[in-house]
Amino acid sequence: MSKNTISRRQSLQLLGGAGAGLLSLSMPAIAQQNAGRVVVVGGGFGGATAAKYIKRLNPKVQVTLVEPLQRYYTCPFTNLHFGGLRTFEQQGHNFNELRAIGVQVIHALANDVDNKKKTVTLAGGRVLNYDKLVLSPGIDIRWGALKGYDQAAAQLAPHAWQAGPQTMLLKQQLDAMPDGGTFILVAPDNPFRCPPGPYERVSMVAHYFKTRKPKSKILVLDAKENFSKQGLFLDGWKKFYGEMIEWVPLSKDGKVVRVDAKAREVETEFGKKHKASVLNVVPPQKAGFIADRAGVTAQSGWVPVKAQTFESSQVADIYVAGDATVAAPMPKSGFCANAQGKVVAGAIVASLAGQQAPKASWANTCYSLIAPDYGISVAGVYEEQDGKIVEPKGSGGVSPREASAEFRKLEADYGVAWYNSIANDAWGTKA
Amino acid sequence: MSFRIKRLCSMSAAVLLLIGGAAHAQSALDVSVLAGSCANCHGTDGKSNGKIPTIAGRPAPTLAAMLKAYKGETPPPGTTIMNRLAKGYTDEQIDALAKYFSEKK
Structure with missing residues (x-):
């Protein structure tokens, strides 16, 4: 087997030498x-x-x-x-x-x-x-993993964690909310889709409130103690939204254990109840x-x-x-x-x-927008070693905590450029 | 790092021994997978449709020099994520990527 494999690898290399555009392998087996x-x-x-x-x-x-x-x-x-x-x-x-x-x-x-x-x-x-x-x-x-949160509840308190009707429902609710209302986002424990997602969402809802409904409040009830790009998000929230956003971690009774979607009310681990004007539950997955x-x-x-x-x-x-x-x-x-x-x-x-x-080799870059022209990122490089996925030493990390306005603007612009590139790479579409 | 280089070297030696000639441990398919992550921002085959620079068809020495500069402690002015990403690649990988994208027209 090894001899056969090597000769094919050799052919591959020769092909590669002749021009990497020839990756359409004209090998006997696939001809x-x-x-x-x-x-x-x-x-x-x-x-x-x-x-x-x-x-x-x-x-x-x-x-x-x-x-x-x-x-x-x-x-x-x-x-x-x-x-x-x-x-x-x-x-x-x-x-x-x-x-x-x-x-x-x-x-x-x-x-x-x-x-x-x-x-x-x-x-x-x-x-x-x-x-x-x-x-x-x-x-x-995972319907029902969070008490009270089933498919019917999601029609009243959307998760909007799969794009589609849920996204539109949450947008309609935010649009209909009167100024001075409270938006509650319930954030799940790890692992879940898009670790910085809940915090970018809060940033974008805050931007909408700041420009349209400035008396409104945002409460994030979190089942975790830490979250992705936390320092950068907290700095950005303070800078752009002052006291509008309150983030409650696990240790401060942030973990929601029951949802009453009809009343738009949630209850935390130690029995505290919070009532929302718009309730967004990002549930276990x-x-x-x-x-x-x-x-x-x-x-x-x-x-x-x-x-x-x-x-x-x-x-x-x-x-x-x-x-x-x-x-x-x-x-x-x-x-x-x-x-x-x-x-x-x-x-x-x-x-x-x-x-x-x-x-195998992989990379990641996740951009998050905190305000227009103010973007942050986390990047990583990954490779396989002895059956495990590892990050090469010294690589990856988040945007610097101290950075110029130009730097944040560049990352906001690169975020949009990244989305256009990946859409083109995956679907061939222009976003 | 040294382990990775050593492994690359020993792979090279094995391949040289068995096929007597080709100098690279990385196959064309290996390099195309390595390059796949670049396409995510720089566009399929390194051809960008927006603000992120196109890397396709640029001279390999230029691309390699840029990537190595990003890896350094004083990356070029205006660098955002590339110094965090470039640090994840060995110089050998950078040279292979530079060659790969230089050949994309």
Whole structure:
């Protein structure tokens, strides 16, 4: 095996030497009629990227993307919609580019996976066969994990943690709220989708209040003691919003244990009740349900993967990207999902051609906007070592605590530029 | 760091031994995966559609020199995240990335 592998690696290198544009590997194994069938479930950052990059690496692989929505809306950047800085539509992306490069896109819900027969069953009964399956199902809400917070409650006290009708509902409620009201955001314990997300949302709601409803208050009830980019957020809140935002950590009785959505009231661990004009509950989460059906979800509710390839550690030939995975120290971010989608694409194309998986490498940058022209970031680089995901020493970190107005403005601008770039990289769309 | 370099060297030695010629331990696929993270901000194949600079088609020595400057303790004026990111890559990886993007037209 090793001899064969090496000679293929050699060919790859020669190809690379001749021009890295020739990554469409014209290897004997993949010149065959059937270069392999890949089904990708989920058209978000992870799934769309994996589908595109598999096609880029080897156009002969048959790739089918299953995504219920004709137009996919990202959760990243919807916070700016609450701040009145972007429309909701600006976060919508179509699948035209994926179709143009030969990906078969099916708009349906994937209902079930048989990991022995290697099939995916769609709502309506259609069955797709796969050699390799990519799941990028994002998160599902753990309904009922927080007492009183079920699907009906979310219609009154939205989570808006999956972009779509929930986002619009929260926006309508904020618009309808009278000046002098109280917005309460309930923040969950780790791990959850988009660690800086709740705090950027609070910043953007504060910006909206400051410009439209200046007598209003914001209360953040947090199940944690610390949060992402905490120092930078607290500094920024004070600078722009004074006393408007109050953040209550776990140790100050910040953990909400019961939600009464009808009364828009929450109760904390030590029995304190807080009443909101608009109540936004970011609830406990888990991997999307199709991961359960495929048998790749662990008891934690999340999907453990082999670090080098992001193939499930429980089921062969199923690869998982994005928020559904256990990938710490990588955060559950759109950037990481995109980076993981590329590692999955490389691993699948190599495996289908009988080659060794490429060396994995990922990066992350999460921008958060505290006020217009005032952005902050956290960045990280990740690699695989001895089966674990690690950060090279000295790399990564957050924006400096002391920085000029120009620096914050640059990071605000780069945040928007990043969103445009990643949208183009994943879906080929202009945001 | 030294472990990573050592590992790269020993991989190079093994590959040289077995295939007698090609000098790089990183395959083209390895480098394309490494470069994948750059595309996230700099655009697919390093071609940006906005404020973040395009890196495709720029001379490899220029790209390599910039990335190594970002790694240093006094990065160029106006640097925001690149010094935090560049510190995550070895000089060998930087050279491979510079070559990869210089060849994208």
